[in-house]
Amino acid sequence: MSAYDRDYVPSEQWPTLNVLDSSGFAAYNIPESNALDGRTLTLHLDSAGEMQVRFAGGGHVELVESGAVSRHTGSVKEVDTDLFLAHFVRGDNELASVVLVLDLARGVVTVVRSSLVPGQAKGGLFAEEEVDGGGIDRDTTGRHLRTDELVGRRVQYVYGPDNAYEHIYLSENAYAWQCLAGAEKGLADVDRARVWRIRPDIYLLTWQEKVVPCDGIVILNFRANQSTGRIWGYDTEAKTTNAIAMGARAIFLNQTDHDPSTWAE
Template identity: 75%
Template sequence: MTTYEQDYVAADLWPTLNVLDNNGFAAYNIPESSALDGRVLKLRLDTAGEVSVWFSGGGAVELREGSATTVHQASIKEVDAGLFLVHFVRADDDMAAVVMLLDLTASVATVVRSSIVSGPAKGGLFAEEDVDGGTFDGTSAERHQRTADLVGRRIQYVYGPDNAYEHIYLHENAYAWQCLAGAEKGLADVDRARVWKIRADIYLLTWQEKVVPCDGVVILNFRAGAYQSTGRIWGYDTDAGTTNAIAMGARAVFLNHTAHDPATWTA
């Protein structure tokens, strides 16, 4: 008789967010960048209006939003030439986080604002996302567009020697994941996920989990010789009663691609 190590794990027994923070999600991350130090970028966002972003050095980011000015400590990475991923938890509200994808070459930006709200996840909370497109300095550049390019792909992400996950992109709004090694080994779920095409073979992926109140925002670089992801997962730890942002960086391994052909559905 076959003996199984573990059965299906009830949602209330899943590890909380801070447990994941101790399991090496950034072993293969790319380094921080100082290339934006001293730069001021003026964004015109489609929903939020004008935002001025000053990179004063050492990861400090000053935002001017309307009449309000705030300073935040950010992670800044150049994920491709002239393409920067900036993320931070707001210094004025630790229940809110921001990710900015800034393409200086195309003068276009995508901003993801995340917040913890009442919802179906553990503790009755949920990570909500608002995604806004925009341009720099009033240019008329085309916004980053949602895409179905990843649908059907099955990809393994290795975050460290003992931490790996598998993703299957089911359709434009959902993906399935399972933990192959690490604190969540044996756990799996299907969650909301959306993908934007940024450049050839470079994508922005966001997801919102149902069980742990968190969301993830990462850049996927599937160019030959790269095949990596970098970004963060952020949310609320229901044991500690605080939010936490976990840096993520992985080597990506393409497993296969499944294409469904409706012509095969009939006899």
Template identity: 50%
Template sequence: MTPNDTGAGAPVVLDYLPADQWPTLDALDGHGFGDYDLPDSDVLAGRSFRAEFDGGASLALHLGTDGSVTLRDEAPGRGPVEVVAPAAVKQVDEGLHLIHAAVAGPDAVAVVVVVDELLGAATVVRSTLREDAPPGTPRVEEEVRTGSLAGSSARHERTSELVGARVLYVYGPDNAYEHLYLTDSAYTWHCLAGAERGLADTDRGRVWKLREDVHLFAWQEKVVPCDGVVAVNFRRGRSTGRIWGLDTGTGRTNSIAMGARETLLSRTVHDPSTWA
């Protein structure tokens, strides 16, 4: 008798789908991640910004009127690196914008830039694929830089404010997930509806505070080789961002815009004084 045979001709229903049978990134695309996303905004079209980071590094960006963004990255000791890519701009809050762009090809990279005009801060997440990632570790590497817009000294700060929160994200009528934020650097997700329905995992996830009740959440998955970066506005009950990574079926990268109607379901607070 084989492990998947009951002896009566019926296969055993596995209680947890093996990782090699999970949907690929392309299979997730087109399953309603953008149904409830914020609309694209042209409020930054034609405008330029410069973010300055520690050590003399900077990132200049220009939003074209054709839906593109030009990114010019400079750092001491090397020449500038400039790329132009299609971009989506979302207005997360008043004067607070999330820009995401992806460059395909052999030097595939995805960049998310949060521009906070009111605070004078900028945060940049640069995502690249790792060819040498050990099994069971994220294939997408994230570099997160917090900086200030020219003329300001403000920064977005890493935060633990979401620890203990259980949040429902509904991306469309047939696509929903819940998140449980466990620690400063780990969270559990569970798909309630959609291509990954019934699947769950615990992955690396980090949070930066953008404003009161507005956060930037970045995570890296172990099974599907992708990462995600979203801005979550709890005051408005909306999130917006993207997931990006490698589709293992085609061997190509894919960027999927995503946005949800978001609800805080509960919050757990652990009190060590009650443990004795």
């Protein structure tokens, strides 16, 4: 069969989450950090009130929420000086995960809580997100803000020698992706995506997929041309959740800017 005889692959034939896990998303990831080990941070959140985060070492994190203590295992990475990305699946609820963007230099945090809820993706589920901002150890007024600075940008992400994707950021709420190499080679889609400006040339990107019940949350560091984060969701064959660590070399391809003045005759 030639490439020209192939049709678009039906969504029911797309690889499941666990298949993606074996295709090498972390070959170019940045190392884990122990810089926060032994520290306790108090997060003053806009919507969820006060929460304490204790970093016990070895990727172990304790949360104190409304007086209740829960213990979780995940990842902590320093993506820029005094800027950390922590992510973990809740140890007390495997259908929920948490990502923390901790900007210690500014005293600002962004929290993304993901949960699997009834939806239209495979298995009848969908990865829902709740995003909250706040201050670290004090109730600061600064926040990481939504931005359209990536709109029109086209970037290639190389996760390993045999795993690469292309992103095109279409709007403040959507992006297009295609797999150039790896388990999803030849697949493409447009999904919901949102971007927050963390620092100049450093962004938080979250997306929610329609076919595979999962969401992705990564830091895009265009100062270092590096991304790091995770995909988390539900594997419909194994009937389990999975968090896949991701890290890629980012290659800027081009920028498209639309000029409405050219639309009129």
